[in-house]
Amino acid sequence: MxxxxxxxxxxxxxxxxxxxVLFMGVSINDTKRFIVTELMPGKSLDIxxxxxxxxxTNKYHNALTxxxxxxxxxxxxxxxxxxxxxxxxxxxxxxxxxxxLVRTDFSQLTILVGxxxxxxxxxxxxxx
Numbered sequence: 001m002x003x004x005x006x007x008x009x010x011x012x013x014x015x016x017x018x019x020x021v022l023f024m025g026v027s028i029n030d031t032k033r034f035i036v037t038e039l040m041p042g043k044s045l046d047i048x049x050x051x052x053x054x055x056x057t058n059k060y061h062n063a064l065t066x067x068x069x070x071x072x073x074x075x076x077x078x079x080x081x082x083x084x085x086x087x088x089x090x091x092x093x094x095x096x097x098x099x100x101l102v103r104t105d106f107s108q109l110t111i112l113v114g115x116x117x118x119x120x121x122x123x124x125x126x127x128x
Contacts, residue, residue: 005033011090019079021101021110042104045072046097068106075109076100 012023012035022038048064064072076095083090092099092111101110 002033009035014086015083015090017079017082018108019075019110020082040101040103040110042102044098045100045102045109048102049097064106072100072102072106072109076111079109079111 009023009026015023021040024036024038027034027036080092080095083092095111099111103109
């Protein structure tokens, strides 16, 4: 498993984009390895979009206007476009609302990355 961790760190070290969580370093002890990223004050998009979370009415649900949702979607697109534009391209294999962080003031969205990243040599897009 150390090879997977090292591969992940190599990828994360090279990423610099406002919509991708910033890699800060690693912490390693005898039995565990940790990846350290920037502090992202806020909630996951998963929490923001669901009206009820564990039987509690979610105060964030109605805070997202249609325009704010479009802005957040554009942030996701920008982050994914950045990953796909790299050489070799990087594919996020687990993009879902729980892996997307929204700042408390809704000013920015950041995609969490980690073991879900994979270099792809020949990334192709299919258009109709």
